[in-house]
Structure formats: C-alpha cells, structure tokens
Amino acid sequence: MNTQTTSKTPVALTIAGSDSGGGAGIQADLRTFAFHCVHGTCAITCVTAQNTVGVVRVDAMPKEAVIAQIHAVAEDIGVQAAKTGMLLNQEIIAAVAEEVEALQIDNLVVDPVMVSRTGAQLISDDAVQTISHLLIPKAIIVTPNRYEAQILTNLEINSLDDMKAAAQMIHRSLRAKAVLVKGGGMQESLRGIDIYFDGQNLETLSTLQIDTKNTHGTGCTLSAAIAANLAMGKDLFTAVQQAKDYLTTALSHALDIGKGHGPVGHFFPLLKN
Numbered sequence: 271m272n273t274q275t276t277s278k279t280p281v282a283l284t285i286a287g288s289d290s291g292g293g294a295g296i297q298a299d300l301r302t303f304a305f306h307c308v309h310g311t312c313a314i315t316c317v318t319a320q321n322t323v324g325v326v327r328v329d330a331m332p333k334e335a336v337i338a339q340i341h342a343v344a345e346d347i348g349v350q351a352a353k354t355g356m357l358l359n360q361e362i363i364a365a366v367a368e369e370v371e372a373l374q375i376d377n378l379v380v381d382p383v384m385v386s387r388t389g390a391q392l393i394s395d396d397a398v399q400t401i402s403h404l405l406i407p408k409a410i411i412v413t414p415n416r417y418e419a420q421i422l423t424n425l426e427i428n429s430l431d432d433m434k435a436a437a438q439m440i441h442r443s444l445r446a447k448a449v450l451v452k453g454g455g456m457q458e459s460l461r462g463i464d465i466y467f468d469g470q471n472l473e474t475l476s477t478l479q480i481d482t483k484n485t486h487g488t489g490c491t492l493s494a495a496i497a498a499n500l501a502m503g504k505d506l507f508t509a510v511q512q513a514k515d516y517l518t519t520a521l522s523h524a525l526d527i528g529k530g531h532g533p534v535g536h537f538f539p540l541l542k543n
C-alpha cells in the first residue's frame with residue numbers, strides 16, 4: 271500500500287455562497303475542483319435556501335467570518351488560484367477585495383454574481399459599484415453573463431457585436447485584465463457563445479449548443495473550472511478554453527432532478543456509457 275501523501279497537489283479557493291440544492295455556488299465549485307484533481311477549499315459568504323425552482327431565503331455570513339475562512343486557508347494550506355461567486359453585500363465584497371490584495375492572490379477569477387438568468391438584480395446598487403471598482407480591477411479575469419455585462423457597461427446587449435463591445439469596455443473602463451462575456455442568456459442562435467478579451471486578443475468561444483432546461487450552475491462551474499486550471503499552472507487562455515470544454519460536457523450530462531432547472535452533471539468521467 272502506498273501511504274505517501276501527494277505534496278504537489280494544486281489548491282484552489284472558492285469564496286461564494288452555499289446552495290442547499292447542490293447545483294450552484296460552493297457545492298458546484300468544490301465538485302468542479304475535485305473533478306480537476308485540484309484540492310478545493312472554501313470561504314462561505316452566505317447560506318441560500320434554494321432548489322431547482324428558485325431561491326427561498328438568503329442569510330449572509332458576518333464579514334469577519336468570511337475573512338477568517340480565507341485567512342485560515344491561506345496561512346496554512348496556500349492558494350494557487352481563487353474564484354469569487356455570490357458575495358451578496360457591499361461589506362463582504364469590500365472585505366474580500368481587501369483580503370485578496372493583502373494576500374496577493376494573483377490568480378483571481380471574479381464571477382460577478384449580480385443578476386439571475388431571468389435578468390432580476392440580486393444585489394444592491396451599492397454592492398454593484400463595489401464589485402466594479404474594488405474587486406474587478408484585482409481579477410485576472412471577470413466572467414459576467416449577459417445581464418451583468420449590461421449593468422457593468424450600461425450597454426444593451428443583443429448581438430455578438432454588442433458582447434464584443436461590452437468585453438472591450440469592461441477591460442478599458444473597469445481595468446479588468448481579461449473579460450469573458452458569457453452567452454447563456456442570449457437568444458437561441460447565440461446561446462453557448464462566449465466572448466474573451468484580454469486587451470490584445472478578442473476571441474469568440476463557441477461550442478455545441480445543448481438543448482436542455484437543466485442549466486443550473488453553469489456560470490459557477492465555468493469560473494471554478496477556470497480557477498482549477500489556473501491552480502494547475504495553465505496560462506489564462508488555455509484555462510478558459512479547457513474550462514469551456516468541461517462545462518459543455520457537464521451541461522450535456524445535466525441532471526434531470528427537481529421540478530425546475532436541474533444542475534449540470536459532473537459525473538461524466540465516472541460514467542461507463
């Protein structure tokens with residue numbers, strides 16, 4: 271029996287909310303890290319009571335508790351890459367931004383969770399401003415969906431050209447090092463197409479469109495997979511391309527559970543057929 275521990279295991283940290291339904295948030299992130307053979311650590315920002323139909327209740331953690339979790343992980347285990355998801359309120363966002371700066375976490379993926387898939391704003395205007403001005407400039411990449419990109423730019427996004435203009439504006443005016451504008455909320459012909467911009471390269475990432483209502487956790491899974499790939503030392507564009515492939519495969523194995531939108535499925539490497 272081999273009793274040695276693995277010394278070079280990459281470690282990623284997710285700073286996000288808990289989803290009781292297990293499809294998005296911390297649960298999706300840790301599962302994604304695990305399926306990339308990356309050790310997953312977490313700082314829970316809020317606890318949601320939700321399922322495949324919707325969010326019933328959200329309770330925020332005190333900001334001190336969020337920071338203590340990040341500290342506990344960073345000072346002992348170390349963090350090769352991190353991602354943020356639902357940060358919920360201005361206090362938590364500002365504290366996380368400060369901590370990320372203090373710990374010099376360079377591989378930071380910011381999924382600016384602000385708006386539901388239907389376009390409803392989930393956080394206050396003050397919190398949006400704090401994400402824009404304190405957190406996004408610290409990210410190696412920010413991954414807004416269609417509606418989040420609209421809020422960040424004040425642009426209407428209806429076409430591929432609009433997605434490109436938004437990615438360029440977020441890079442320029444919010445000082446994001448790189449941007450991925452996601453197309454899950456676009457009309458059918460553009461669904462599954464994402465725009466990547468890093469200040470030099472403007473790339474269109476397209477995949478097979480998956481015809482499913484079970485799309486819960488797509489954004490969380492994608493940003494966690496990018497963080498996992500960065501933790502493994504991949505360059506940013508490779509990390510994004512491979513994360514997109516992982517997400518597409520997971521989406522094509524989505525789970526038909528619950529009465530609403532089931533979660534993307536991560537078990538495909540274990541399935542025989």
Ligand SMILES: Nc1ncnc2c1ncn2[C@@H]1O[C@H](COP(=O)(O)OP(=O)(O)OP(=O)(O)O)[C@@H](O)[C@H]1O
Binds near residue numbers: 462481514518
């Ligand atoms: N039907 C689909 N077929 C293929 N890819 C899809 C489909 N729907 C979404 N995607 C992809 O899923 C990823 C997440 O995009 P989306 O716009 O859904 O993010 P999000 O709104 O942040 O997700 P979430 O619902 O988890 O909040 C993107 O890469 C997007 O292109």
Ligand SMILES: Cc1ncc(CO)c(N)n1
Binds near residue numbers: 488
């Ligand atoms: C906890 C949590 N984070 C993110 C999302 C967005 O999918 C969600 N529904 N729940």
